[in-house]
Amino acid sequence: MPNFEQKKRDSEEAKIFQQGDDAWKLGKYDEAKKNYLKASKLYHEKEDFEGMAIVELRRADLELSLENFKEADKSLLFSVSFVENLDYAQATYLEILLKLAKSKSMQANGIEAFKFLEKAKKVATEIGSYDLLGDALDLEALIYLQENKEKKALQAYKEAAEAHEKSGTSLKEAATLRAIARIEIKNKNYDVAHDVLEKCRDLYRENGDLLGEASALSAIGSLRYIIRDIENARKALQKSVYLYGKVSHHFAEAEALLYLAKVEAFNRQEGDFERAKTHYKRSIELFDFLDNQTMKDAVLEEYYNFLNRTNIGE
Numbered sequence: 001m002p003n004f005e006q007k008k009r010d011s012e013e014a015k016i017f018q019q020g021d022d023a024w025k026l027g028k029y030d031e032a033k034k035n036y037l038k039a040s041k042l043y044h045e046k047e048d049f050e051g052m053a054i055v056e057l058r059r060a061d062l063e064l065s066l067e068n069f070k071e072a073d074k075s076l077l078f079s080v081s082f083v084e085n086l087d088y089a090q091a092t093y094l095e096i097l098l099k100l101a102k103s104k105s106m107q108a109n110g111i112e113a114f115k116f117l118e119k120a121k122k123v124a125t126e127i128g129s130y131d132l133l134g135d136a137l138d139l140e141a142l143i144y145l146q147e148n149k150e151k152k153a154l155q156a157y158k159e160a161a162e163a164h165e166k167s168g169t170s171l172k173e174a175a176t177l178r179a180i181a182r183i184e185i186k187n188k189n190y191d192v193a194h195d196v197l198e199k200c201r202d203l204y205r206e207n208g209d210l211l212g213e214a215s216a217l218s219a220i221g222s223l224r225y226i227i228r229d230i231e232n233a234r235k236a237l238q239k240s241v242y243l244y245g246k247v248s249h250h251f252a253e254a255e256a257l258l259y260l261a262k263v264e265a266f267n268r269q270e271g272d273f274e275r276a277k278t279h280y281k282r283s284i285e286l287f288d289f290l291d292n293q294t295m296k297d298a299v300l301e302e303y304y305n306f307l308n309r310t311n312i313g314e
Contacts, residue, residue, distance in 0.1 A: 017055055036062070052082065113139075117139060210246060
């Protein structure tokens with residue numbers, strides 16, 4: 001006899017819900033909306049209000065992806081009242097609050113976004129969901145950045161990183177740390193930024209996320225270059241280039257090669273001009289391969305300026 005979860009998956013409304021997902025993946029948005037609406041009504045008729053709310057969340061995601069904010073808000077506000085007071089559905093209620101906050105932030109309505117975020121943080125704390133508390137704080141930080149309130153954004157990011165660490169969602173923690181490092185670098189707090197980036201890199205490595213580790217290494221290399229630590233800048237960027245190449249992220253690889261070329265072109269004592277030429281050329285080749293004429297032209301200009309400055313041939 002199938003268990004309860006299997007029955008839920010085999011129900012008519014669950015199958016229609018899945019048809020909505022399938023239509024969305026194929027770009028059939030109107031068909032997807034119709035299926036979501038039908039599934040939502042069926043869940044409502046069976047008084048499975050959490051099921052209905054989950055469908056409405058998905059429908060709102062689709063509307064937000066199309067920037068149909070009015071429809072997204074309508075879907076979310078309709079469902080939120082059904083789960084707000086259901087003890088077993090507080091996690092779903094929390095996700096709706098976060099989605100409403102996201103929708104309002106996308107509409108540049110910070111006041112409304114913060115109202116939903118305050119509710120979301122309260123619910124997350126009450127149910128002990130540090131993962132979603134971290135998500136709420138990440139979004140809060142992003143809104144503060146949009147409003148040019150950098151200090152508040154930094155504080156929110158730090159609280160988000162702590163929440164993600166408590167929840168064990170280390171990849172989310174790494175992404176938040178990366179955001180913290182960007183602000184610290186902007187404020188020229190280089191030692192703090194470096195420590196944050198090293199922790200960020202460790203988290204990506206522990207998770208086997210080569211792309212994330214490459215990104216952290218690229219940032220570390222760029223930071224080392226800023227403070228003129230050429231040797232360590234070179235080491236970090238060489239590892240970054242290697243990892244980007246390993247995962248075939250050619251655009252990022254080309255950018256890292258450009259940074260590495262800058263490092264080698266720094267001076268004759270600490271750099272290596274022949275290596276700089278090699279890195280510039282490889283970067284140009286990759287941007288050409290990607291048909292990115294803008295970046296190709298920019299690197300070419302920098303390369304020729306380097307050649308003229310150093311009086312060395314191609």
